[in-house]
Amino acid sequence: MTYAIDGWFAIEEEGVRLLGTRCPACGTVCFPPRHDSCPDPRCTSTDMEVFRLPRRGRVWSYTNACYPPPAPYVAAQPYEPVTLAAVELDEVGIVVLGQVKGLTVDELTVGMELELTSGPLADGPLVWMWGRAS
Ligand SMILES: [Zn+2]
Numbered sequence: 001m002t003y004a005i006d007g008w009f010a011i012e013e014e015g016v017r018l019l020g021t022r023c024p025a026c027g028t029v030c031f032p033p034r035h036d037s038c039p040d041p042r043c044t045s046t047d048m049e050v051f052r053l054p055r056r057g058r059v060w061s062y063t064n065a066c067y068p069p070p071a072p073y074v075a076a077q078p079y080e081p082v083t084l085a086a087v088e089l090d091e092v093g094i095v096v097l098g099q100v101k102g103l104t105v106d107e108l109t110v111g112m113e114l115e116l117t118s119g120p121l122a123d124g125p126l127v128w129m130w131g132r133a134s
Pocket of ligand 1: 023024025026027028038039040043044045
């Protein structure tokens with residue numbers, strides 16, 4: 001199975017996990033993963049460690065994409081609108097954008113709990129997606 005992006009997520013036994021990084025010096029967590037330096041300007045650490053982010057969060061905002069994104073994105077033909085959600089992860093509070101699987105904008109509300117899952121992009125590779133919390 002091909003991942004759309006290497007090193008940003010993993011499909012593990014208990015489900016899909018986003019791979020962020022955490023600074024061992026100040027505890028700052030970030031996603032996408034950042035390996036070279038801490039994003040906190042007050043911290044000089046250059047030793048970020050991989051950190052598996054919580055699999056659940058609450059909808060912070062959402063929309064649908066009724067027009068295909070520009071290339072290099074490969075859109076389905078004919079194009080099918082997708083639902084997108086920005087989800088604030090439990091515990092760490094980071095907001096992560098993703099395509100929503102199995103829910104339309106009419107079914108989403110701010111504050112609704114979603115859980116990480118995965119699904120294929122139109123051209124095949126797998127990416128993380130947000131789905132209904134089990
Ligand atoms: Zn730091």
